[in-house]
Amino acid sequence: MIVQKYGGTSVGSVERIENVADKVIKYRNNGDSIVVVVSAMSGETNRLVSLASEILGEAPHGPELDVLLSTGEQVTIALLTMALKKRGCPAISRTGWQLEIKTDDSSNKARITGIDTDKIQCHLDDGLVVVVAGFQGIDEDGNITTLGRGGSDTTAVALATAINADECQIFTDVDGVYTTDPRVEPNARRLDQITFEEMLEMASLGSKVLQIRAVEFAGKYKVPLRVLSSFEDGPGTLITTEENQMEQAKIAGIAFNRDEAQLTVKGVPDQPGIAAKILGPISDANIEVDMIVQNVAWDNTANFTFTVYRNDFKRALEVLEDTANKLGTTTVSGDDNIVKLSLVGVGMRSHAGIASKMFETLADAGINIGMISTSEIKISVVVDEKYLELGVRCLHEKFGLAEGAKDESSTA
Amino acid sequence: MIVQKYGGTSVGSVERIENVADKVIKYRNNGDSIVVVVSAMSGETNRLVSLASEILGEAPHGPELDVLLSTGEQVTIALLTMALKKRGCPAISRTGWQLEIKTDDSSNKARITGIDTDKIQCHLDDGLVVVVAGFQGIDEDGNITTLGRGGSDTTAVALATAINADECQIFTDVDGVYTTDPRVEPNARRLDQITFEEMLEMASLGSKVLQIRAVEFAGKYKVPLRVLSSFEDGPGTLITTEENQMEQAKIAGIAFNRDEAQLTVKGVPDQPGIAAKILGPISDANIEVDMIVQNVAWDNTANFTFTVYRNDFKRALEVLEDTANKLGTTTVSGDDNIVKLSLVGVGMRSHAGIASKMFETLADAGINIGMISTSEIKISVVVDEKYLELGVRCLHEKFGLAEGAKDESSTA
Numbered sequence: 001m002i003v004q005k006y007g008g009t010s011v012g013s014v015e016r017i018e019n020v021a022d023k024v025i026k027y028r029n030n031g032d033s034i035v036v037v038v039s040a041m042s043g044e045t046n047r048l049v050s051l052a053s054e055i056l057g058e059a060p061h062g063p064e065l066d067v068l069l070s071t072g073e074q075v076t077i078a079l080l081t082m083a084l085k086k087r088g089c090p091a092i093s094r095t096g097w098q099l100e101i102k103t104d105d106s107s108n109k110a111r112i113t114g115i116d117t118d119k120i121q122c123h124l125d126d127g128l129v130v131v132v133a134g135f136q137g138i139d140e141d142g143n144i145t146t147l148g149r150g151g152s153d154t155t156a157v158a159l160a161t162a163i164n165a166d167e168c169q170i171f172t173d174v175d176g177v178y179t180t181d182p183r184v185e186p187n188a189r190r191l192d193q194i195t196f197e198e199m200l201e202m203a204s205l206g207s208k209v210l211q212i213r214a215v216e217f218a219g220k221y222k223v224p225l226r227v228l229s230s231f232e233d234g235p236g237t238l239i240t241t242e243e244n245q246m247e248q249a250k251i252a253g254i255a256f257n258r259d260e261a262q263l264t265v266k267g268v269p270d271q272p273g274i275a276a277k278i279l280g281p282i283s284d285a286n287i288e289v290d291m292i293v294q295n296v297a298w299d300n301t302a303n304f305t306f307t308v309y310r311n312d313f314k315r316a317l318e319v320l321e322d323t324a325n326k327l328g329t330t331t332v333s334g335d336d337n338i339v340k341l342s343l344v345g346v347g348m349r350s351h352a353g354i355a356s357k358m359f360e361t362l363a364d365a366g367i368n369i370g371m372i373s374t375s376e377i378k379i380s381v382v383v384d385e386k387y388l389e390l391g392v393r394c395l396h397e398k399f400g401l402a403e404g405a406k407d408e409s410s411t412a
Numbered sequence: 413m414i415v416q417k418y419g420g421t422s423v424g425s426v427e428r429i430e431n432v433a434d435k436v437i438k439y440r441n442n443g444d445s446i447v448v449v450v451s452a453m454s455g456e457t458n459r460l461v462s463l464a465s466e467i468l469g470e471a472p473h474g475p476e477l478d479v480l481l482s483t484g485e486q487v488t489i490a491l492l493t494m495a496l497k498k499r500g501c502p503a504i505s506r507t508g509w510q511l512e513i514k515t516d517d518s519s520n521k522a523r524i525t526g527i528d529t530d531k532i533q534c535h536l537d538d539g540l541v542v543v544v545a546g547f548q549g550i551d552e553d554g555n556i557t558t559l560g561r562g563g564s565d566t567t568a569v570a571l572a573t574a575i576n577a578d579e580c581q582i583f584t585d586v587d588g589v590y591t592t593d594p595r596v597e598p599n600a601r602r603l604d605q606i607t608f609e610e611m612l613e614m615a616s617l618g619s620k621v622l623q624i625r626a627v628e629f630a631g632k633y634k635v636p637l638r639v640l641s642s643f644e645d646g647p648g649t650l651i652t653t654e655e656n657q658m659e660q661a662k663i664a665g666i667a668f669n670r671d672e673a674q675l676t677v678k679g680v681p682d683q684p685g686i687a688a689k690i691l692g693p694i695s696d697a698n699i700e701v702d703m704i705v706q707n708v709a710w711d712n713t714a715n716f717t718f719t720v721y722r723n724d725f726k727r728a729l730e731v732l733e734d735t736a737n738k739l740g741t742t743t744v745s746g747d748d749n750i751v752k753l754s755l756v757g758v759g760m761r762s763h764a765g766i767a768s769k770m771f772e773t774l775a776d777a778g779i780n781i782g783m784i785s786t787s788e789i790k791i792s793v794v795v796d797e798k799y800l801e802l803g804v805r806c807l808h809e810k811f812g813l814a815e816g817a818k819d820e821s822s823t824a
Contacts, residue, residue: 014466048487054426055494064497067505068490071483075460078480082467085476093479097509098554142510 001033001124004169005134005156008042010230011076017041020230021083023171024129028089033124035163037134037156038080040072048072063107066136066146070096073133073152081131091129094120096136096144101155103137103145110145112137112154115162124163132159153214161221168218168225169236170210175229176237177202177209179401180254184392187402191252193238196225198252201344201378215239250347250354251399254392255378260290261313261336262370262382263320267301267329277327278304281319287312291340291373291380301329305371307382310336338370339388342380343395355379361398367391413445413536416581417546417568420454422642423488429453432642433495435583436541440501445536447575449546449568450492452484460484475519478548478558482508485545485564493543503541506532508548508556513567515549515557522557524549524566527574536575544571565626573633580630580637581648582622587641588649589614589621591813592666596804599814603664605650608637610664613756613790627651662759662766663811666804667790672702673725673748674782674794675732679713679741689739690716693731699724703752703785703792713741717783719794722748750782751800754792755807767791773810779803 004024011017020036028034048068052060077093084091099119103110123130134152137145147154153170160168175190177199182188194202196219203212209227218225218239228236268274275294282289292306308316313336324332348354358379362369367390371382383391396402416436423429432448440446460480464472489505496503511531515522535542546564549557559566565582572580588602589611606614608631615624621639630637630651640648680686687706694701704718720728725748736744760766770791774781779802783794795803808814 014463018467051426051487051491052494055430055491055498060494062494062497064490064494064505067493067507068487071486071490074483074486075463075480078476078483079463079467081479082464082472082474082476085474086467093476095479095556098556144507144510 001035001163001165002027002167002169003035003037003156003160003163003165004171005037005152006039006171006230007152007173008039008045009173010171011038011080012042014079016230017076017079018083020080020171021087021089023230024084025087025089028129035120035124035130035132035159035165036080037132037152037159038073038076039134039152040069041076044072044075045069061108063143063145066107066110066144069146070133070136070144073135077131077133084129084131089129090127091131092123093131093133094123095133096155097138097142099132101137101158103139103147105139105141105143105145107143107145109148110137110139112147112158115158117162120159120163150211150214153211154217157214157218157221157223157225160223161217165223168223170214170225170227171230172209172227173230174209174227175232175234176227177239178253180392180396181256184256184389185254185396185402187393187396189401191237192235193240194252195346196239196241197377198344198346199239201342201375202253202255210239250351251343251345251401252347253344253401254395254399255342255344256388256392257340257342258385258388259310260307260338260340260382261310261316261334262305262307262338263313263316263334264303264305264332265320265324265327265329266303266331266333267299268304268327269329270296270300270302274302274327275304278320278323279306281323282306282308282316285315285319287316287319291371291382293371293373307338307340307371335370337385338382339385340380340382341388341391341395342378343399344378346377348379349376357398358395361394362391365390365394367394413447413575413577414439414579414581415447415449415568415572415575415577416583417449417564418451418583418642419564419585420451420457421585422583423450423492424454426491428642429488429491430495432492432583433499433501435642436496437499437501440541447532447536447542447544447571447577448492449544449564449571450485450488451546451564452481453488456484456487457481473520475555475557478519478522478556481558482545482548482556485547489543489545496541496543501541502539503543504535505543505545506535507545508567509550509554511544513549513570515551515559517551517553517555517557519555519557521560522549522551524559524570527570529574532571532575562623562626565623566629569626569630569633569635569637572635573629577635580635582626582637582639583642584621584639585642586621586639587644587646588639589651590665592804592808593668596668596801597666597808597814599808601813602646603649604647605652606664607758608651608653609789610756610758611651613754613787614665614667622651662763663755663757663813664759665756665813666807666811667754667756668800668804669752669754670797670800671722672719672750672752672794673722673728673746674717674719674750675725675728675746676715676717676744677732677736677739677741678715678743678745679711680716680739681741682708682712682714686714686739687716690732690735691718693735694718694720694728697727697731699728699731703783703794705783705785719750719752719783747782749797750794751797752792752794753800753803753807754790755811756790758789760791761788769810770807773806774803777802777806779806
């Protein structure tokens with residue numbers, strides 16, 4: 001029993017919907033029971049949002065938006081079911097309310113609270129392919145809710161969990177998760193496997209293949225998740241728990257993020273509460289902070305550095321200068337020509353020396369490191385933007401991630 | 413308590429939806445509890461049908477078409493509810509399944525079998541304007557069904573019946589029902605009232621303002637129905653039972669139909685079963701017959717004449733010639749340059765002389781009558797197409813239907 005999810009691009013035209021029907025039937029002919037979750041046809045959600053914007057202004061929200069947007073997926077389930085039946089494949093289309101996908105009542109960003117599996121099981125027992133509208137549910141009062149953009153991934157994982165599916169397959173416009181962005185490093189290699197934790201770090205660092213919520217959900221309920229291409233055949237990348245991976249490579253991949261800007265206050269008094277005094281006004285200004293580093297200078301003052309999104313940079317600089325004045329220190333500096341590079345891999349938990357090898361590699365390439373931050377399964381550094389490609393390629397080679405270098409990687 | 417229905421043209425753009433919101437609020441400020449039934453935005457249903465056609469070919473059908481098309485009205489209820497709330501008017505949007513509008517399971521042309529009035533009453537008690545998606549319901553198994561094109565009128569009437577509304581108001585792009593088509597007779601007058609029976613005759617004869625099913629439904633349950641303009645203010649036309657009309661004009665209006673062609677077989681043996689022998693093959697060929705007239709000739713043979721839709725004319729002529737050969741008579745003739753003119757009015761039941769006055773009027777104008785057919789409340793004649801305008805205008809004047817001539821009409 002498998003759950004497949006096809007995103008907006010994969011169902012972006014009637015022709016593509018017909019291709020999806022062919023693909024579904026191929027899997028079905030292998031003997032699998034199949035639940036298909038679909039998104040709205042690409043462009044449709046934007047069209048509907050802009051109708052709502054004409055009435056409510058920019059960034060429309062509220063329960064009627066859910067009523068409006070949920071029609072997008074309903075159109076797709078109708079068309080895909082038509083295409084399946086035309087090919088002689090017994091199928092049934094189901095909306096969120098028809099399957100009783102229950103959610104809380106937070107409109108536009110609801111969370112699934114339960115799914116009536118009897119109904120879907122009953123359709124599967126009848127030998128039907130069940131075509132489900134992603135992204136939508138109903139609250140306790142029977143109102144239509146939506147899970148927020150990209151919520152179809154979450155629907156697929158929730159259904160896979162509920163019916164105890166063998167695998168949840170997310171079909172998308174890439175053929176899997178790569179060791180790094182192939183546009184930066186042409187030798188980037190598709191990973192056969194990656195752990196949920198690694199995937200979370202890769203995704204949050206900019207490799208946007210899957211919705212973070214869906215990955216968290218799948219990890220929590222240990223539903224094997226596979227990312228595949230809608231347009232080409234291939235095994236894709238299996239996202240699974242660490243335990244399943246017999247021979248874990250130390251490093252899964254290299255993520256990077258261009259959308260970073262760095263701010264520093266020098267010579268702040270090294271005393272308790274100083275971090276809060278600096279970041280409080282930033283957060284009050286609704287500016288999100290990513291990396292934070294503080295180190296002590298020789299004169300009992302500290303240098304405090306953090307990064308923000310680039311388009312918050314100017315505003316953050318103003319807020320910070322104001323704060324620095326109040327703290328009696330005026331040495332504020334900033335840089336929005338930086339990028340963050342991160343090595344990600346559960347293997348680094350048990351392998352010493354990854355960090356030093358990373359720093360050494362960058363040093364050999366003449367790349368100066370601005371900031372360093374580490375977690376259990378990743379090491380991030382901030383470097384000058386112009387070194388992004390060079391840094392990624394050097395690390396990719398040094399850690400044996402390249403295409404055809406797999407053996408080296410696992411024995412290194 | 414009133415039920416209002418706005419058709420596709422009335423909600424054809426966001427701007428028009430905002431106008432509808434203003435109109436609803438004006439009625440609400442008069443103290444009415446309001447249920448609003450809406451259609452899909454004009455063009456939307458055609459867009460969805462053409463998507464389905466890409467998969468299923470011309471004239472798509474089946475249960476998935478219901479799933480597809482029902483999204484059109486769902487978009488409108490979301491947008492109208494947004495517009496109402498933006499104006500501070502408490503409102504709630506409801507789909508067919510949310511209101512439990514139960515239907516049979518005939519996809520694409522389902523019939524309403526029941527409505528859960530508790531839910532809608534509960535929303536009205538909360539002081540909400542209830543915005544309902546027309547044209548849709550659910551069958552016993554929870555499948556989405558639709559009532560067929562124009563079914564939103566039926567939804568409105570069914571809701572009005574179920575909640576015992578004081579009036580069901582159908583807003584459209586005309587400001588009421590006219591004595592005849594104003595494009596043919598500029599003096600045509602908007603009727604303040606018309607009976608359900610007259611409306612049915614007017615509608616089936618070509619004055620397409622309302623869905624026939626909705627009028628039948630309203631007549632059966634005696635729900636006062638009012639046709640009004642979405643774009644201008646005005647009282648519209650009230651469609652009601654005969655008993656309510658104190659001073660019934662003899663003639664309500666003049667309907668006409670250009671889509672007619674006439675076929676005649678001369679000299680058929682005047683014996684039982686001959687009509688069936690002639691019309692059987694026509695009906696076997698799936699050709700619909702409108703008027704049928706037979707009269708006896710002097711030689712114990714009969715002339716048999718009937719009318720069909722114009723685009724069935726050629727086919728009908730071929731079938732008829734074949735039949736005539738078998739019956740041993742070859743005198744078959746046809747004419748597709750004819751029109752049907754009909755006087756409609758419940759008043760003619762109790763007033764003699766309407767028919768003779770009609771024939772006299774046409775004769776005075778030099779118009780030859782080809783066929784005559786009568787019912788309780790209408791008299792139809794077939795005349796040469798070139799006399800359509802002249803005939804309508806002469807009858808309109810003679811029966812005192814013109815603007816400002818109302819008094820003459822009721823005393824004539």
